Amino acid sequence: MITQEEQSKQFQIECLTNELVTMLMEEKGLTIEQALDTVYNSHTYEKVERTSTGLYYQGAVYVMDMLREELDVA
Numbered sequence: 361m362i363t364q365e366e367q368s369k370q371f372q373i374e375c376l377t378n379e380l381v382t383m384l385m386e387e388k389g390l391t392i393e394q395a396l397d398t399v400y401n402s403h404t405y406e407k408v409e410r411t412s413t414g415l416y417y418q419g420a421v422y423v424m425d426m427l428r429e430e431l432d433v434a
Contacts, residue, residue, distance in 0.1 A: 372416050373408055379420035380405075380427060404430050 377399055384395040399405050404427040408415045415423060 369411050369416060373411075376408060376416060376418075376420055376423060377405070380424055383420065383424050384427075398431070399427070402427055402430055 380399050381392065381395040384390050384398055385392060388395075390398065404415075404423065407413050407426075408423060415426075
């Protein structure tokens with residue numbers, strides 16, 4: 361059974377992901393599919409998903425800066 365804390369973390373990850381996808385679509389003119397693919401296949405998302413990093417708890421702007429840096433290097 362999933363705990364309320366785990367549900368809360370998952371909800372925060374989903375909300376953050378939604379914000380990142382929206383920001384990518386606006387900034388880079390991507391379709392929703394392209395933006396989702398970009399986020400879900402990034403190292404940044406791997407860190408967000410690994411709750412031990414605490415990154416899921418950070419603001420979308422902060423995490424988006426990390427994602428931008430990753431995409432600029434790639």
